[in-house]
Amino acid sequence: MMLLILLTTTGLLFVLNYQMEKQVLTDQIRQRALLMGKTLQLNLSRLLLRTDHQVLANLSEDDRQQIRDFIQHFSDEEARFDIFSVNEGINDLYFMDDQNKVVIDNPAQREGRTLPPDEQIGPETMAYLKKNKIDTRIQNRGDHTYMFMTFPVFQKNRLLGLGRIEMSMDSAVAQLDRIKLWGLFTTAGLFMIALLFASYFAKSVTRPIGELVRAAVRIGQGDFDQRLDESRRDEIGVLMATFNRMTEGIVKLEETQKRVEKLEIASQLAARVAHEIKNPLNSIGLIIDHMRDRFAPASQPEREKFLDLSSNIQREVDRLNKIVEGFLRSAKPISLSRQPTDLNGLIDETLASIIPEADQQKVIIHRHYQGNLPRLSVDYHQLRQALLNLLINALQAMPTGGELSLTTSALNHGTEAVAVSIADTGCGIPPENLPRLFGTYFTTKERGFGLGLSIVERIVQEHGGRIKVESRVGRGSVFTLLFPIQGETNHA
Secondary structure (H helix, E strand, O other), rough: OHHHHHHHHHHHHHHHHHHHHHHHHHHHHHHHHHHHHHHHHHHHHOOOOOOOOOOHHHHHHHHHHHHHHHHHHHHHHHHHHHHOOOOEEEEEEEEEEOEEEEOOOOOHOEEEEEEEOHOOOOOOHHHHHHHOOEEEEEEEEEEEEEEEEEEEEEEEEEEEEEEEEEEHHHHHHHHHHHHHHHHHHHHHHHHHHHHHHHHHHHHHHHHHHHHHHHHHHHHHHOOOOOOOOOOOOOOHHHHHHHHHHHHHHHHHHHHHHHHHHHHHHHHHOOOOOHHHHHHHHHHHHHHHHHHHHHHOOHHHHHHHHHHHHHHHHHHHHHHHHHHHHHHHHHHHHOOOOOOEEEEHHHHHHHOOOOOHHHHOHHHHHHHOOOOOOEEEEEEEOOOOHHHHHHHHHHHHHHOOOOOEEEEEOOOOOOEEEEEEEEEEEOOOOOOHHHHHHHOOOOOOOOOOOHHHHHHHHHHHHHHEEEEEEEEEOOOOEEEEEEEEEEOOOOOO
C-alpha cells in the first residue's frame, strides 16, 4: 500500500511538473511570436502608407517585391538577434487574403497557393483578427510541430490582408520529450529504490512475525521450550518478549494444573485411606496397649522381648497414622484463620520443638533476626506447620551434625515485605531434583512419602507468598520464604 501511494504521488507530481514545463515553454514561444507579429505590423504599416490599394493582392509588383525583400531581410535579422532562432527560427512568413490564399511570399513561386483546410482561418478567427488582434495556435504538420501566428495588416484602418509566421516547435517538443523521459526514469528509479527499501523493511518485520507464528504453532503442538529473541528494541521486540512471558505463564499454568490434578487424586485417595485405615489403626493401637498391659510374660527376658515387639508395632502404627494424616492435610483445602503475628516469636516457638533432636544430632542453631519486623497477618498454626516441616527436613539432611541458620529480614522492594531463610550445611539437593522438589509424592528418603514440601508450598502460596530454593550438593541448602504485607501492619 505504501509503494502504491508513493507511485501514485510521484506520478501525479511528474504529470503536474510536465504540464507546467510545457505551459511555460509554450508561453515563452508565444510571447516571442507576438513580439515579432507586432514588429511586423508596425514595419508593414510604414511600408504600405503610400499605397491606395484596398487589398494586398492588388499591390503593384514593385510594392510586392519590397515586401518580399522585407520578408527575407526580416528572417535574416531575426536569425542574427534572436538567441532562440537557431532552434526555433521562422520557418515561413507570408501574406494571404481573407480567402486563405497566399498573395505575397518569398520566393514568389510560392504565391497563389491555397492553405490546407486544417491551416485555414475560420470565420470566428477572422472576426477576432479584424479587431487588430493576433491569433496563435500550435499544430502538427507530418512529423513536425509548428506555431502558426496570424496577424492583420491595416492601412488607415483598412484591412489589407493577413500575415502569418510559421515557427518551428520541434526543439521545444524535443525538450518536452526529454523532460518526459527523464521524469519517467526518475519516477521509475525512485520506485525501484523505494521497492528495495520497502522489501528490506518488510522482511525485517515479517521475518520475526514468521518466527512468532512458527513458535506459536509449535507451542500449540505441545512444545513449550520455544523462546524468541528479545534483543530487538522496537514493537516487535516487545511482542516477542510478551510472547516469551506468555509461554512461561502457560508452562506454569500447566504445572499448576498437573498439581491440581494430583491433589484431586490425593483427595480421593485420602478420603478412602482415612475411611478404610484410620479406624482400624486406632483399634490396632488400643489392642496393642491392652495386650502389653494384660498379656505380658512373667519372666523378665521374655517380658522385655514382648514389650520391645509391642513398641515396634506401635511405632509402625503411628507411622501409618502420620501417613494418613499427611494425605488429609495435602488433600483438603486450606482455610486460613489470619491474625497479626510476630514472625520472630513464631520461629522461636517452632524451634523449641526440634531443639532436643538438634542437640542429639549435634546440630548448632544460629538465629539472625531483624528487629522491628512488620507484623504479618497469617494463620499461626498453618505457618508453624510449614516452618516445622522445613526444620525437620534440615535436621534430616544433617544426621551427623552441622549448622542450622534462621534469618529474618524486612524487604524494601516490590510487594514482598518479609523474608525468612532456613539454611543448613547438610548433604544438599542434586540440580536435577530441584524442579520436582515441591511435587506431590516426590521424595528421596527411604521412609518418606513426598508430601512435606508440597504442603509447605501450598501454605506459603495461600498466604500470598512464594518460596525459593538454593542448594549445592555437599554444601547444604537454603529455603527462603517471602511474604507480602496484607492489611494493617504493626511492628513487633
